[in-house]
Amino acid sequence: MGYDFQAIETKWQKIWENQKSFEVETDPGKPKFYCLEMFPYPSGALHMGHVRNYSMGDMLARFLRKKGFNVLYPMGFDAFGMPAENAAIKYKTKPHEWTWNNIEYMTNQLKRMGYSYDWRRRVESCNPDYYRWNQWIFLQMYKKGLVYRKQAPVNWCEPCGTVLANEQVVNGACWRCETPVVKKNLEQWFIKITDYAQELLDNIDTQLTGWPERVRIMQRNWLGRSEGARLSFRVEELDYTIEAFTTRFDTVYGITFIALAPEHELIKAMIDKLSEKAEKKGSGDGGSSEAKQMSDFVARCAAQSAIERSDAGGEKLGLKTPFTGAHPVTGEPVPIWIANYILMDYGTGAIMGVPAHDQRDFDFCRKYGIPIIPVIQPEGETLDGATMEAAFEDDGLSCNSAQFNGLPTQKAIQAMIDWGEKEGLCKREVNFRLRDWLISRQRYWGTPIPFVHCPKCGLVPVPEDQLPVLLPEDVQVVDVGRSPLLDLPEWLETACPVCGGKARREAETMDTFFCSSWYFDRYCSPGFDKAPFNAKDTDYWMPVDQYIGGIEHACLHLIYARFFTMFLSDAGLLPCNVREPFTNLLTQGMVIKEGAKMSKSLGNVVDPTEIVDKYGADTVRLFILFASPPQNDLDWSEQGVEGAHRFLNRVWRFVEDNLEGLTHEPSSGDVYSESDPARVPMSALSDPVQRDFKRKIHNTIFSVTRDINEEKQFNTAIARLMELTNALYAFQPAEPVGYKLRREAVDVLLNCLSPFSPHIAEELWRMLGNKTLLAKTPWPVSEEDALVADVVTIVVQVNGKVRVKLSMPAGLDETQLKDIVMSDAQVKEKIAPQGIPKEIVKIIAVPDKLVNIVVKDL
RNA sequence: GCGAGGGUGGCGGAACUGGUAGACGCGCCAGACUUAGGAUCUGGUACUUUCGAGUGUAGGGGUUCGAGUCCCCUCCUUCGCACCA
Numbered sequence: 001m002g003y004d005f006q007a008i009e010t011k012w013q014k015i016w017e018n019q020k021s022f023e024v025e026t027d028p029g030k031p032k033f034y035c036l037e038m039f040p041y042p043s044g045a046l047h048m049g050h051v052r053n054y055s056m057g058d059m060l061a062r063f064l065r066k067k068g069f070n071v072l073y074p075m076g077f078d079a080f081g082m083p084a085e086n087a088a089i090k091y092k093t094k095p096h097e098w099t100w101n102n103i104e105y106m107t108n109q110l111k112r113m114g115y116s117y118d119w120r121r122r123v124e125s126c127n128p129d130y131y132r133w134n135q136w137i138f139l140q141m142y143k144k145g146l147v148y149r150k151q152a153p154v155n156w157c158e159p160c161g162t163v164l165a166n167e168q169v170v171n172g173a174c175w176r177c178e179t180p181v182v183k184k185n186l187e188q189w190f191i192k193i194t195d196y197a198q199e200l201l202d203n204i205d206t207q208l209t210g211w212p213e214r215v216r217i218m219q220r221n222w223l224g225r226s227e228g229a230r231l232s233f234r235v236e237e238l239d240y241t242i243e244a245f246t247t248r249f250d251t252v253y254g255i256t257f258i259a260l261a262p263e264h265e266l267i268k269a270m271i272d273k274l275s276e277k278a279e280k281k282g283s284g285d286g287g288s289s290e291a292k293q294m295s296d297f298v299a300r301c302a303a304q305s306a307i308e309r310s311d312a313g314g315e316k317l318g319l320k321t322p323f324t325g326a327h328p329v330t331g332e333p334v335p336i337w338i339a340n341y342i343l344m345d346y347g348t349g350a351i352m353g354v355p356a357h358d359q360r361d362f363d364f365c366r367k368y369g370i371p372i373i374p375v376i377q378p379e380g381e382t383l384d385g386a387t388m389e390a391a392f393e394d395d396g397l398s399c400n401s402a403q404f405n406g407l408p409t410q411k412a413i414q415a416m417i418d419w420g421e422k423e424g425l426c427k428r429e430v431n432f433r434l435r436d437w438l439i440s441r442q443r444y445w446g447t448p449i450p451f452v453h454c455p456k457c458g459l460v461p462v463p464e465d466q467l468p469v470l471l472p473e474d475v476q477v478v479d480v481g482r483s484p485l486l487d488l489p490e491w492l493e494t495a496c497p498v499c500g501g502k503a504r505r506e507a508e509t510m511d512t513f514f515c516s517s518w519y520f521d522r523y524c525s526p527g528f529d530k531a532p533f534n535a536k537d538t539d540y541w542m543p544v545d546q547y548i549g550g551i552e553h554a555c556l557h558l559i560y561a562r563f564f565t566m567f568l569s570d571a572g573l574l575p576c577n578v579r580e581p582f583t584n585l586l587t588q589g590m591v592i593k594e595g596a597k598m599s600k601s602l603g604n605v606v607d608p609t610e611i612v613d614k615y616g617a618d619t620v621r622l623f624i625l626f627a628s629p630p631q632n633d634l635d636w637s638e639q640g641v642e643g644a645h646r647f648l649n650r651v652w653r654f655v656e657d658n659l660e661g662l663t664h665e666p667s668s669g670d671v672y673s674e675s676d677p678a679r680v681p682m683s684a685l686s687d688p689v690q691r692d693f694k695r696k697i698h699n700t701i702f703s704v705t706r707d708i709n710e711e712k713q714f715n716t717a718i719a720r721l722m723e724l725t726n727a728l729y730a731f732q733p734a735e736p737v738g739y740k741l742r743r744e745a746v747d748v749l750l751n752c753l754s755p756f757s758p759h760i761a762e763e764l765w766r767m768l769g770n771k772t773l774l775a776k777t778p779w780p781v782s783e784e785d786a787l788v789a790d791v792v793t794i795v796v797q798v799n800g801k802v803r804v805k806l807s808m809p810a811g812l813d814e815t816q817l818k819d820i821v822m823s824d825a826q827v828k829e830k831i832a833p834q835g836i837p838k839e840i841v842k843i844i845a846v847p848d849k850l851v852n853i854v855v856k857d858l
Numbered sequence: 859g860c861g862a863g864g865g866u867g868g869c870g871g872a873a874c875u876g877g878u879a880g881a882c883g884c885g886c887c888a889g890a891c892u893u894a895g896g897a898u899c900u901g902g903u904a905c906u907u908u909c910g911a912g913u914g915u916a917g918g919g920g921u922u923c924g925a926g927u928c929c930c931c932u933c934c935u936u937c938g939c940a941c942c943a
Contacts, residue, residue: 213862213863214863214937217938217939218861218862218937218938218939221860221939224939226943247942259943314941316941339941341941342941345942346942350943351943353943359859360943361943363941432942551937551938626870627871628870629871632870633936635870637869637884639885640884642884643884647883650898715882715883716871716881718882719872720881720882721882722882723882729899795877797923799924800877800924802878842923843923844877844923844924849877850878850924852923852924854923854924
């Protein structure tokens with residue numbers, strides 16, 4: 001017959017579907033396991049990265065089902081977003097149409113891979129059944145005061161025609177199209193994710209212990225907590241108080257300037273003041289030119305790209321203003337500067353400048369000739385502000401700091417803040433790098449933000465009973481620069497829910513990361529229409545036990561989803577003890593080819609469909625899990641694929657060629673019954689070859705189970721199965737016992753192989769006469785007594801070098817071991833070569849492992 | 859610059875608490891069966907070698923009876939963050 005993978009795969013996919021083999025229900029009586037993969041964007045077709053991701057997930061889901069868990073294993077599509085609009089323009093279609101076609105196509109591709117999803121639970125975020133709950137959740141956040149609108153300098157991507165959240169700006173460029181972003185001052189929708197900054201940080205240590213350390217560090221850095229104090233500089237002339245945040249309050253006596261971000265609100269007041277002065281004095285006076293200088297400088301900074309502004313090595317630009325602020329401690333006037341290296345979106349947009357102890361301030365002062373006053377000395381040294389070559393940023397002893405002189409830095413920080421708070425000069429403060437989440441997008445293909453602009457009532461939320469605010473589907477997108485929603489008066493114009501008067505819908509849509517922040521909750525209650533999900537389902541299934549996806553979401557989706565979970569838990573929608581959505585996280589590496597990530601521009605993309613056509617889904621799945629450990633990058637190699645295919649062929653041929661002997665008792669000809677695995681206990685075996693073979697079978701079960709379950713090393717698990725197959729070919733069965741053993745080995749092999757390559761395993765299982773589905777057959781259990789070795793190899797070392805290997809019965813104690821080894825002729829020769837006697841200094845014996853004899857010349 | 863991973867055959871990668879380095883696979887070499895084979899099977903495959911052995915896990919040092927594994931220094935590399943006050 002041969003291994004006809006096409007026929008087999010189609011056959012079993014149909015059987016699983018007809019028998020609803022992978023459909024699950026909420027059942028609090030059973031132990032649950034929620035296995036989840038990051039749902040794909042329906043870009044058109046699956047790529048190898050998807051195949052890798054989902055092959056891991058499916059393997060785990062199938063394994064855990066066999067281990068007796070009620071496994072929730074769903075799939076869906078993250079279906080809103082930019083590419084649909086671009087494609088619609090390019091192919092003259094509609095985003096709606098394009099997206100749904102892709103969803104259907106990719107669903108079929110996934111089915112062809114044999115993934116065991118419960119397809120009834122498929123979620124598509126562009127489905128009104130889903131996004132109405134986006135809107136609903138948004139309104140709940142609004143009610144809790146977590147949603148607000150604010151005029152702010154925001155990141156704008158020109159090609160995408162929209163604003164971006166901070167998380168979506170990578171190295172100053174758009175995360176999707178990599179175009180440098182520009183700052184625009186716009187009124188936008190924000191979500192107060194910063195309210196949860198502390199919990200997001202705390203839980204990393206207490207709850208995310210099942211996450212890779214790398215992601216935990218990245219999130220910690222992203223949240224960027226720092227402790228310090230807020231202090232203020234009074235500017236009498238402008239009747240204004242500049243606030244600044246510092247982590248180094250111990251350096252206050254070293255302040256020689258104040259610096260404002262070019263976007264700082266005080267600058268406008270300064271310009272006004274200067275112009276006013278100039279007017280009083282008459283035109284042509286220095287006052288107005290000062291004002292002009294200032295606005296020119298601000299404009300110049302604004303023209304710098306985000307990349308230039310945020311480059312640490314970039315040149316620092318500054319402008320001295322004619323104003324001063326009062327030093328918070330001494331009251332002395334301190335000059336106020338405007339500097340391009342001060343960021344408006346961190347802290348207060350103003351800093352206290354301490355050049356002696358901050359390298360950035362130091363560079364700035366050297367350039368502009370601002371004095372440098374050291375207030376910390378390294379022990380035994382005296383710094384001189386005039387000659388210092390770099391800022392001294394390490395700990396040391398305070399100096400020039402009144403009563404705090406001589407205090408070591410860490411103590412000085414605490415003591416000075418304590419004192420400052422008592423004197424009313426500063427206030428302890430914690431700052432985060434995390435910014436509020438900018439949620440609105442000037443795009444069409446997304447969830448409409450459920451608000452209405454009423455000329456009388458202002459901004460009015462759409463009442464919940466009027467949800468969803470449907471996104472018009474029959475829309476031509478002609479230009480990326482303008483949302484077509486703005487040109488749909490019949491959609492745009494509506495009645496104000498409060499006064500009933502003429503009002504206009506909010507035409508902006510939500511960031512798609514909003515959709516992906518709770519889809520895993522929706523999977524628990526597909527189609528539920530009373531709420532985003534049914535508490536009885538989420539109470540059972542949440543949190544996700546194993547999440548698998550790419551590292552690229554470390555500071556995007558994986559932070560947003562955590563925030564959502566905390567919010568939903570606080571809102572009473574999720575159980576109060578569920579604060580984190582994902583207990584364990586596996587971040588898989590990329591699939592690369594010829595040293596580079598597969599990409600269209602490099603032309604090194606391998607289409608999964610072609611490979612599946614050529615070798616079958618079982619082979620592709622096996623190869624992709626075998627070629628590399630999950631976290632590593634995987635180098636695509638068609639020869640490797642052939643190797644995996646060869647292995648499956650070997651398994652196939654073994655069963656096919658030995659079918660008679662595997663299914664019938666050799667002496668009587670009786671058929672082995674499927675319910676009886678015909679196992680022979682270890683205790684009944686005396687032949688050492690048979691005992692070894694039995695041990696091989698059970699060692700395989702043991703190590704495959706451990707590799708999958710604990711180590712998450714799927715590559716080594718597969719290697720064990722290859723070893724067992726090799727042993728199977730080498731084993732010569734004799735007598736009924738031998739045949740039974742061989743059958744046992746084949747049963748174990750197929751059972752353990754089935755999570756990796758389910759179709760072939762299922763087919764061979766059926767060929768052996770089994771009536772049940774292998775997918776529903778419990779995972780094998782290793783027999784304790786079959787794991788213990790009879791004979792061990794004892795390595796004999798002389799001075800730490802391997803000299804002789806001796807076979808010995810297992811379980812000898814140290815003394816017995818030493819006696820046998822020391823009386824061995826070979827060993828004697830190695831200790832005293834050519835009969836030259838040596839002094840034996842020491843003998844180390846490790847039972848069942850080795851003996852090391854330490855000798856020296858006499 | 860800061861932070862976190864990694865450096866093991868020709869290649870992907872194994873090696874549990876320190877105890878036989880190189881499992882498994884790819885590739886390569888030889889042989890078998892074949893009209894043929896890019897099918898299949900068998901054997902070999904770290905390096906050097908005077909065939910006794912010697913040397914090998916980026917380099918150097920240390921701890922130990924014994925180090926890929928633990929400690930220190932150096933080099934290389936990947937990734938993340940990067941004017942965060």
